[in-house]
């Protein structure tokens with residue numbers, strides 16, 4: 001019974017089992033695993049689930065990970081995997097990428113989730129959608145639902161590892177975010193955080209200028225909570241943005 005939504009990122013696989021394939025459906029079970037541990041899913045977390053009627057996922061990880069998940073779904077439930085591939089248009093959002101299929105599926109699905117979340121609370125307005133995961137993405141959507149373009153930048157972990165491996169003197173524990181850092185740990189943590197916050201602020205400016213309206217701003221991703229206190233613009237932190245998008249796409253695709 002129900003609907004299984006899966007989001008396979010570059011660091012973790014997140015899954016959610018819903019009572020139905022439609023927005024607002026009851027969440028029955030959910031979990032997240034680091035990719036190196038997903039082999040356990042069929043014997044542990046997924047072993048107790050009733051067979052989902054359908055599955056829809058988005059994946060940006062390597063092909064080997066995708067095959068692994070597809071084999072698990074086939075063996076456990078004889079369930080065919082369906083992955084979202086960014087198209088020119090889906091669920092109200094138009095894809096402005098030069099090559100629409102080259103856009104990351106997670107970015108596309110998160111924008112669709114944000115678009116419908118915003119529409120549910122008022123008239124259409126431009127969006128800025130930020131995902132803080134292994135990488136950080138900052139997307140712009142105009143008031144007609146057109147994805148204008150977006151930034152990709154390194155996430156906290158990659159920024160720190162790049163600095164550690166490229167220098168002799170930057171091996172220090174995680175610090176605090178400070179306006180004026182006075183030790184190496186705080187300087188690194190603050191630098192990474194404000195690099196992301198600064199990119200987001202610029203995108204908000206670009207959208208304001210291009211659309212002539214204040215955008216609604218959404219943030220999601222495993223490290224979203226770390227960014228929230230340091231943002232200069234008001235953001236709604238929505239952990240489930242990708243699942244919201246998958247539910248909306250599933251509703252439209254699987255409509256009886």
Ligand SMILES: Nc1ncnc2c1ncn2[C@@H]1O[C@H](COP(=O)(O)OP(=O)(O)OP(=O)(O)O)[C@@H](O)[C@H]1O
Pocket residue numbers: 008009010011012013132133134135155156157158221222223
């Ligand atoms: N509690 C934490 N403390 C320190 N760093 C963290 C923590 N949680 C996440 N991170 C770092 O933040 C980045 C993204 O985290 P996480 O894996 O939770 O995001 P995600 O949205 O699942 O990523 P993806 O979808 O790309 O797999 C990683 O670089 C990770 O090392």
Ligand SMILES: CC(C)(CO)[C@@H](O)C(=O)NCCC(=O)O
Pocket residue numbers: 009010060102103104105106107133135136137152
């Ligand atoms: C940018 C990431 C890594 C973010 O998870 C992912 O969306 C991805 O691999 N994208 C493909 C390239 C692109 O979106 O232009």
Ligand SMILES: [K+]
Pocket residue numbers: 007008009010106131133
């Ligand atoms: K992701």
